[in-house]
Amino acid sequence: ALFTVGDYLAERLAQIGIRHHFIVPGDYNLILLDKLEAHPALTEVGCTNELNCSLAAEGYARACGVGVCVVTYSVGAFSAFNGIGSAYAENLPVILVSGAPNTNDVDQHLLHHTLGEHDFIYQLEMAKRITCCAVAIRRAAHAPELIDRAIRMALLKRKPVYIEVPTNLSGEACAQPGPISAVVKQMPSDAPALDAAVTGASEFLRAKQKPVILVGPKVRRVGAEKVLLQLVEAIGCAVVLQPAAKGSFPEDHAQFAGIFWGQVSTLAADTIVNWADVLICIGTVFTDYSTVGWTALPSVPQLVADIDSVALANPNMYFSHVQLQDFLVRLAEAVSWNSCTMTEYNRLRPDPALGQASRGQERLTRKEVARQTQLLLTPETTVFTETGDSWFNGIQLCLPAGAEFEIEMQWGHIGWTIPASFGYVLAKPERRTILMTGDGAFQMTAQEVSQMVRCRIPIIILLINNRGYTIEVEIHDGLYNRIQNWNYALLVEAFNSEEGGGRALGLKAHTAEQVSEALKRAIAHKDGPTLIECNIHQDDCSRELITWGHFVAAANSRVPAKDK
Numbered sequence: 001a002l003f004t005v006g007d008y009l010a011e012r013l014a015q016i017g018i019r020h021h022f023i024v025p026g027d028y029n030l031i032l033l034d035k036l037e038a039h040p041a042l043t044e045v046g047c048t049n050e051l052n053c054s055l056a057a058e059g060y061a062r063a064c065g066v067g068v069c070v071v072t073y074s075v076g077a078f079s080a081f082n083g084i085g086s087a088y089a090e091n092l093p094v095i096l097v098s099g100a101p102n103t104n105d106v107d108q109h110l111l112h113h114t115l116g117e118h119d120f121i122y123q124l125e126m127a128k129r130i131t132c133c134a135v136a137i138r139r140a141a142h143a144p145e146l147i148d149r150a151i152r153m154a155l156l157k158r159k160p161v162y163i164e165v166p167t168n169l170s171g172e173a174c175a176q177p178g179p180i181s182a183v184v185k186q187m188p189s190d191a192p193a194l195d196a197a198v199t200g201a202s203e204f205l206r207a208k209q210k211p212v213i214l215v216g217p218k219v220r221r222v223g224a225e226k227v228l229l230q231l232v233e234a235i236g237c238a239v240v241l242q243p244a245a246k247g248s249f250p251e252d253h254a255q256f257a258g259i260f261w262g263q264v265s266t267l268a269a270d271t272i273v274n275w276a277d278v279l280i281c282i283g284t285v286f287t288d289y290s291t292v293g294w295t296a297l298p299s300v301p302q303l304v305a306d307i308d309s310v311a312l313a314n315p316n317m318y319f320s321h322v323q324l325q326d327f328l329v330r331l332a333e334a335v336s337w338n339s340c341t342m343t344e345y346n347r348l349r350p351d352p353a354l355g356q357a358s359r360g361q362e363r364l365t366r367k368e369v370a371r372q373t374q375l376l377l378t379p380e381t382t383v384f385t386e387t388g389d390s391w392f393n394g395i396q397l398c399l400p401a402g403a404e405f406e407i408e409m410q411w412g413h414i415g416w417t418i419p420a421s422f423g424y425v426l427a428k429p430e431r432r433t434i435l436m437t438g439d440g441a442f443q444m445t446a447q448e449v450s451q452m453v454r455c456r457i458p459i460i461i462l463l464i465n466n467r468g469y470t471i472e473v474e475i476h477d478g479l480y481n482r483i484q485n486w487n488y489a490l491l492v493e494a495f496n497s498e499e500g501g502g503r504a505l506g507l508k509a510h511t512a513e514q515v516s517e518a519l520k521r522a523i524a525h526k527d528g529p530t531l532i533e534c535n536i537h538q539d540d541c542s543r544e545l546i547t548w549g550h551f552v553a554a555a556n557s558r559v560p561a562k563d564k
């Protein structure tokens with residue numbers, strides 16, 4: 001049979017490990033979808049809209065290492081750009097494939113789904129700003145080069161890419177692909193730069209007495225968790241994590257010293273960071289959020305190991321092209337043991353505060369939901385936490401070894417957990433996935449629960465209904481933070497269909513007893529998602545949210561600097 005552009009793309013996607021591709025059909029991409037569907041290794045997953053489609057691919061990339069989303073021109077792609085923004089911000093390789101107008105119409109006609117002007121380049125131009133590589137195939141013969149280039153860049157940079165395929169090219173003949181190794185091969189570190197970075201870093205550390213390791217969210221993006229552990233155990237010092245890095249280091253490890261974000265830190269992580277004389281920052285990202293409105297920017301000298309570089313405070317030096325994995329392995333061999341901060345941390349480590357169980361009939365509280373969520377966690381659990389008070393509830397959880405934790409703290413799109421967890425579970429069906437979300441967030445992407453029903457995915461959705469945008473109330477309140485209250489438990493059951501698929505279970509809880517009953521039913525329900533609407537008082541939120549909100553609000557409202 002004829003080997004086509006569509007077959008080429010399908011083959012490459014299968015070769016890099018894609019098993020599910022997320023799609024919304026449209027006349028500009030239908031032939032391409034046929035070609036992808038025809039590949040034996042690929043399963044097409046239809047989504048309810050392109051925002052959810054792109055976020056599902058983003059979640060899939062978290063589980064599988066790479067994700068794909070196929071949409072139609074403009075009406076589809078513009079909505080998908082949001083999830084692509086997330087992939088960029090969160091360092092996830094997501095391949096956005098968009099159908100496009102017939103090549104014969106370029107510069108000739110006005111077309112549907114376009115801006116109505118003689119211009120078919122705008123979408124490519126827009127995609128360039130939010131991807132690390134954007135290509136538009138204009139001739140079938142160019143497809144192999146452009147597809148290979150885009151996929152290679154996505155994997156190399158761990159950022160999203162864009163591939164535009166005109167509707168009349170997907171079925172055109174094209175060359176067959178060569179070995180995939182040429183596309184997936186990673187770039188080795190520059191050897192002299194790596195040597196110099198390791199020597200410089202170990203001398204720098206030797207001159208310090210009180211090192212602390214601060215782990216950031218990029219560690220997991222490059223799969224450096226294991227080599228991080230080697231370094232940690234070679235030094236013996238205290239290890240703290242940034243909030244978005246939760247899940248990258250075992251919390252039952254003797255050297256784990258909490259989540260560091262200033263005044264909302266867990267387990268007194270801020271105290272040991274303040275005591276340190278050097279901070280070994282590994283894959284860290286400092287933003288207004290992770291530094292609690294710039295109140296927790298560490299001031300001690302730093303050694304910063306990023307995905308592809310190392311920077312030292314003293315001597316003040318920068319080494320580019322040093323891969324994080326390579327650096328951690330080599331530094332672990334070069335450093336000497338210094339457990340000084342661990343000894344101190346053991347003195348000041350707070351005793352575990354066992355949350356008081358509330359009495360069964362009492363009005364449900366946030367604390368009680370958090371306490372019962374904690375009891376659910378096993379090594380097989382993955383927790384997704386939504387922007388909102390769910391972040392703080394999630395970050396407070398104590399993860400057993402093996403439990404995974406997903407958060408989208410850089411992009412912070414409310415509603416992300418629903419489509420992202422859906423995508424994630426398709427790649428990791430063996431995990432017990434629990435998501436913690438707010439009522440406001442849920443309203444953004446609720447219809448993707450219907451996909452969980454269709455695909456019989458037993459995700460447990462803990463929806464904390466505090467009747468409003470509480471996180472925003474704490475930052476800056478106004479009438480705009482009040483939202484229409486829905487019957488959430490009833491809503492998800494509306495997605496059940498006589499025509500097939502599984503079943504959603506919608507449950508309501510107003511008391512502790514009702515939550516524990518509901519959780520039992522949720523765990524037993526394997527044929528689709530369970531949503532538990534946990535109804536709490538409007539002002540019932542975490543101490544951390546109020547504290548953090550106060551400082552973020554202060555940072556947001558700084559007056560403009562005077563001209564000098």
Ligand code: TPP
Nearest residue numbers: 388389413414438439440441468469470471
């Ligand atoms: N739009 C998007 C797409 N993302 C956002 N982060 C916002 C708007 C701004 N925003 C941040 S949090 C939030 C909003 C609107 C409210 C979240 O409310 P809810 O999900 O009920 O969580 P709660 O804080 O009440 O727990």
